[in-house]
Amino acid sequence: MRVSSADIYTIWLREWKRLLRSRVRLIMSLAQPLLWLILFGTVFDRMFSGIGDPAEETISYKSFITPGIVAMTVLFGSIFAGIGIIFDREFGFLKEIMVAPVSRTSIVWGKALGGATSAIISGLVILGLSTLIGAEFTPDINVFLAAFLAVVITVLIALAYVNLGIAFATRIDSMEGFQMVMNLLVMPMFFLSGAFYPVDLMPTWLQVGTYVNPLFYGVDGLRHCFNGTAAAALPLGLDLVVLAGFTLLTATVSIILFKRME
Numbered sequence: 001m002r003v004s005s006a007d008i009y010t011i012w013l014r015e016w017k018r019l020l021r022s023r024v025r026l027i028m029s030l031a032q033p034l035l036w037l038i039l040f041g042t043v044f045d046r047m048f049s050g051i052g053d054p055a056e057e058t059i060s061y062k063s064f065i066t067p068g069i070v071a072m073t074v075l076f077g078s079i080f081a082g083i084g085i086i087f088d089r090e091f092g093f094l095k096e097i098m099v100a101p102v103s104r105t106s107i108v109w110g111k112a113l114g115g116a117t118s119a120i121i122s123g124l125v126i127l128g129l130s131t132l133i134g135a136e137f138t139p140d141i142n143v144f145l146a147a148f149l150a151v152v153i154t155v156l157i158a159l160a161y162v163n164l165g166i167a168f169a170t171r172i173d174s175m176e177g178f179q180m181v182m183n184l185l186v187m188p189m190f191f192l193s194g195a196f197y198p199v200d201l202m203p204t205w206l207q208v209g210t211y212v213n214p215l216f217y218g219v220d221g222l223r224h225c226f227n228g229t230a231a232a233a234l235p236l237g238l239d240l241v242v243l244a245g246f247t248l249l250t251a252t253v254s255i256i257l258f259k260r261m262e
Contacts, residue, residue, distance in 0.1 A: 015114025068195020081115025
């Protein structure tokens with residue numbers, strides 16, 4: 001059965017409308033990262049005089065942490081979107097669309113794009129609000145190119161982790177179990193992403209964990225776009241290649257596992 005753009009759009013629209021009707025979910029998706037940004041950004045800004053190459057102009061901790069908080073917002077909003085698969089399965093909706101003449105690949109892409117859309121919007125809102133608490137953006141590339149690449153990286157993070165959430169949801173039967181597994185997975189992934197501190201300040205054994213963490217490459221790429229090369233750990237091209245490869249991998253795995261669902 002062929003993939004249909006109309007089917008993808010219909011499923012995406014359903015996911016989007018369901019999100020808009022859940023005001024609590026909308027508010028909470030912004031409240032936690034905004035709280036982290038205000039608390040960590042404001043308090044730690046007093047502890048650090050600046051981050052970056054001492055021979056060059058340093059950046060404030062608020063500015064340094066902003067890319068990490070944006071990535072966190074997108075990560076949480078994306079990966080927990082997979083719970084919609086379990087919700088639809090428990091209430092019978094998933095069974096109805098799976099027996100309909102709709103490609104399962106279309107179902108996965110519709111749900112992935114629906115979850116990614118909300119996560120991307122939340123990340124951009126947090127980015128805008130960060131300027132209100134004093135975060136400054138100082139990319140060393142053209143500002144329009146930096147903005148474009150930031151959007152591309154945000155989209156890749158959202159698609160990668162919403163597909164990862166869908167992959168787990170195909171193998172977990174309960175919402176409680178899904179939340180426990182995701183919490184166990186997400187928090188170490190986030191703290192090893194370099195969102196709060198430069199990677200070169202970590203012990204060597206933690207640096208190994210950071211470099212095998214795909215989210216790190218998203219945070220590092222955003223840091224290129226927001227703070228410039230001095231605050232980033234790796235070349236921007238490498239960040240994009242690794243992140244794009246991980247996105248393709250999770251999309252492939254989620255589609256394969258979803259097709260095998262009974």
